[in-house]
Amino acid sequence: GTVRRSRGDAEGALKVAAKQVEAEYHVPHLAHASMEPPAAVARWSGDRVECWACVQAPQSARKAVAEACGVPLDRVTINVTWLGGGFGRKSKPDFVVEAARVARAAGAPVKVQWTREDDLHHDYFHTVSVQRLTGGLAADGRCVAWRHRTVFPPIGSTFTAGNTTPSWGELRMGCTDVPFAVPNLRVESGEAKAHVRIGWLRSVANIYHAFAVQSFAAELAAAANRDPKDYLLELIGPPRHVDPRGEGAEYDNYGDSLDEYPIDTGRLAAVVKQAASRARWGRALPPGHGLGIAAHRSFLSYVATVVEVAWDSATKRLSIPGVWSVMDAGTVVNPGSARSQLEGGTLFGLSNALYGAIPARRGVVQQRDSPDFRLMRMDEAPRVVEAHVVESDAPPGGVGEPPTPPAAPALCNAIFAATGKRVRHLPVFRDGNPNRLEV
Structure with missing residues (x-):
């Protein structure tokens, strides 16, 4: 692939790492499925x-x-x-x-x-994607090498027929801007041809990049025999401002100045700690229960989410007892509206993670109506949804899209904690059957 960001010598560090971990993540085409059609x-x-x-x-x-x-x-x-x-x-x-x-x-x-x-x-579908991540661990479990390869049909294909190259704007959504304190890092992108109309869906490329990055962070924690929350904080590292432009990446920071809106690892770590605290991370859980955590910066805001799942091995049913989300969106004028967006964006992400997919056969989308396109139902929604908006005097960031990206990886990390099974291919229920967990 084409190198989009590079720090140190990732290839060399991977070769000499005490342990190498690799995983591939798939996200399908998604539909907007608005309540009111166009x-x-x-x-x-x-x-x-x-x-x-x-x-x-x-x-x-x-x-x-x-x-x-x-x-x-x-x-x-x-x-x-x-x-x-x-x-x-x-x-x-x-x-x-x-x-x-x-x-x-x-x-x-x-x-x-x-x-x-x-x-x-005839939607402008959210694009399909494949991400392959490789990590190198030192003998003590520290991540010393990180390689991320991303492939997806770009939105640009909608405007320019035959365009197969992802834009920097798509890559900076959770891929080239990954804020981890890893000494050797390499990000690559590949070419992919679009076969349907591609468009923007709530949080855009952050959806699949966050799913891959945050799922892989948890996989590295497991390989290092470490707590996922603690390991995520170690990856984020000390408080600092990250500038991908110094490592070969073009970065427009959502159109705003990095001086005014820096990639602030201190703020990212803070929402991780708050979400974990509110979910009482580390508490004793009943058999079949598990907690998963994920955090992501997008649209100039920081969100961390903890999901609790319960897996009933007798009935083969998965439920979500609770979800805890914390958002630092800088200065918030209307906290009530921001909380509503945090709740709604989190549930939007969970629904897509559980059921969202647009399969085609012989060039024809298979779903025809609402019964064919499954959404998370009221009785499947988390019984506890706690959304907290951080008070801050930082410049205001987004609130509508940032809550969505951490939801899917937090859910899938929780499924691993509860069942020992990794979900790397979304949706969780690929055939729309909530009694069949695909792993």
Whole structure:
């Protein structure tokens, strides 16, 4: 693959390591599955068109309608309605363009509303990915070498046919910006061809990169015979500011200055400690129960999540007694809304980890309607959901997307703690059957 970040001599350190650990992680295509499918109303008056639509990016929708209909931008008005759930899907204006074109052809106001089948079959899917990580451990269990190889069809393929190269923007989401204090580190990316439309899904590339990185951190802890929380803190290392640009990576820090929004390992370690404390990490657990932990920085915020699972070996059922999430998003103006996002983003990540997948056969998406696309149900949701937002005077970061990435690895690390089985291929229930745990 193409080297995207390098520190020390990872290849050399791997060769002489006392122990070498390697694992491969798979994340499938995912659908947005918004509660309200894409819908838009369009009305023409002469050469002017006015649209009402559930869009996340009205400016881009306005531009797309103007270009598609061949009218000046100032002849297009976009009214934003309630979103009905978006998660990135409704940042794409295809359904608004469709309504504008049909309304002009019909010579009358037209409402276009996609069916659930339309939505599932013609989504801008979250991309499929494969990650292979290799770690080298010293005799005392310290991680002395870290190599991460990532492959996924890039979002750029949606805009440029044949594009197979991941962008720096995708790679900096949990891959080239990994903040671990490992002396020898190497990040590589490969080429992958897209076979469906690729788009943004809540937290984007952080989903699969966090799943791989945080799952592998727990695997290294097990190989070193160490506590996963303590080992994660050791990987994070002492408080410092990390700058991937000094190691060959291009890094735009979500469009903000690294001086104002540094990659701060002190803040990341702090949320790990708080989440572990709130979950009472290390407490005695009933048989079949396990705790898993994961932490991730994305969209300038820091989130750590602890998940408790219970595995009933007699009934072969998995349940989630509790989840504890802590978010440091800097200055928060509305703590209630931030907590709601922390809760919702965590559950969103857990649902996708348990069931999320869009399989295709002979080029056709297999799901047709809601019963075919399984989501986590009310009776499957954690019985305890504790979300804590850290009080901080740091500049404000994101709150809607950062809660999602740590959920899947925390869940799968908990499954390992409860069952001794690793989940490296999502979803956990690959056939949608909650009575069948795939490992």
